Amino acid sequence: MAFLTPFLTRRGAGLLGTWRIWRDTGRLAGRTLVTACTPSAYNRATRDVVMKQIYFTAWQILPTFTLFAALLAYVLIQIVVTTAANYGLSEFALEVSVRMLVLEILPLLTALFVALRSSSAINTEVALMKIHGEIEALEDAGVDTLRLELMPRVIGGVVSVLALVTVSSALTLVLAYVAVYGPQLWSLPDFSRVMAKVFDAQIMLGLLLKTLAFGLAVTVIPVAEGLATPRKLFMAPVSVLRGMVRLFFVLMLIEMLSLAYKYI
């Protein structure tokens, strides 16, 4: 039985560590949201960080990302339209395309794009700050790091994801119209009918909540992971790796929950 004790200890410690990090992430998300909803938390410094975060997360990649999303959307729409036509189900092509792209693929794609680009950067930055003791130093000096450093990043991330999803979705709707009806305006009533069918209040609210959840996940998880980094330099890459994996897992979980809510 002797060999079992260290094994169980190791497992238990691992499990506790995992539990702790999830708990910390949840706490951080809650505190951030509460702070974000407090008007007094905003000042010039906070706004500056938010704007910079949005600039680096959304503005810089907007043209490239939009082009990429448009190409992917157009190819997928064409595949759906052609396949539907082959089976004599053309009337469903538009609905399927819009549901698939606007409701599912584009938000997820945006979240993954932002995760790869900004979340990893945030995670590294926070981890290094933690390792170098900057965060503790700031807090010792009476600076509310959550309010000045972390919350603005989260807000910037959420707004960025929302903006990217909105722009790429709007473009995709235009592309879907062109792919299905051709470049003319006479079929707008038909298009409107399908839109009315797809976007009811529930779906719209669900899409908004899902996008916000994606935005929250891509910023809160790397920040929480960075804050949980042990103060050893070699732990920085490990922290980023863990953060990314957990982020991917959470994004998929959100998507799965949203699908289950909509279709089950």
Place this chain on the structure above:
Amino acid sequence: MERPPVPEPVKRPIVPPLVKNLELKIGLLLSFTLLLIAAFALYVLHARGAFEDTRSLVLIAENAEGINVGMPMTFSGFPIGKVKRLDLGAKGEVRIEMAIPERDARWLKQTSVFLLEKNLLGAAKIKAYSTDLGDAPLPDGETRALLTGDIAQEIPLLVERMKGILTNVQAMTAGESAINRTLGSVATVADRMAGEYGILEGVLGGPEQAMQVVGVLQKTNSLLAHLDGVSLKVDGILAKTDSQVFGPDGVMDQTRQSVAKVNAILGDARDSLRKVDVILANAQTASADVTRITGNVSAATADMARLRADVDDSLRKINHLINEINRKWPFARDVEIRTP
């Protein structure tokens, strides 16, 4: 005492901001995003008919299979309304509440028919049919029956009917069927028609009969030629009759001469009567002069005898004339007419 020199304030280099026009860019991006979201929300509200008046129509169906909320109802293939609510009625019937935009309500009439079409593949469809567009429009909140055109339900029935039809077709195409026999007879007739006498042979059944008909035709032709001659002769006879009755020395001419003679005889008779008048006058004078009468009796008697002879003569002539006329008049009742 010298004061220590005030240290020069540290000159901080003026660091250009990291991003130019950061606020403008972020403002642009955010307002564009908000604009898109608001515009899309408005568009969806418009598409869902939030800004237009609708009138309701309740359709009653047997079951709600394949019908769902938001499903469109089409008229001539165009959507003119959609299912707003599904409900189960008191008697277990399905009440389908439709919302029809005011501008599309004109297609629905009192006599409109509503049909639920279920296909083997694809979604069910609610279709409206208005045969008479001049009819009175359908009022708001009306209740109508939703007829079901379920192809899947019809298939077994269709198969049964098809079996019956196929059996009939089989009987018709069998070797000894009526159609085959009829076709055989038609072939025989057609063969005959191809013979020397054509259709006649086909209709009459053989060349002999056809030959007889042709013979009859030839005889008829010669008979007609004879009739031509006969009619020519009749023409001649009529011409002769004409000349004998109406020509010079014809019956009419002689009659005219006889009438002239009658006139002359009548003149004679008038003369004789005048003479009688004279005699009667003489007799009057005689009665007045009785004495002279007795004296002249012998002479008077002689005159009377002569007068009697004259009257007799006239009467004889008239009698003769009447006989003559009777003889010559061709149309007298008891005169027999003989053909010339």
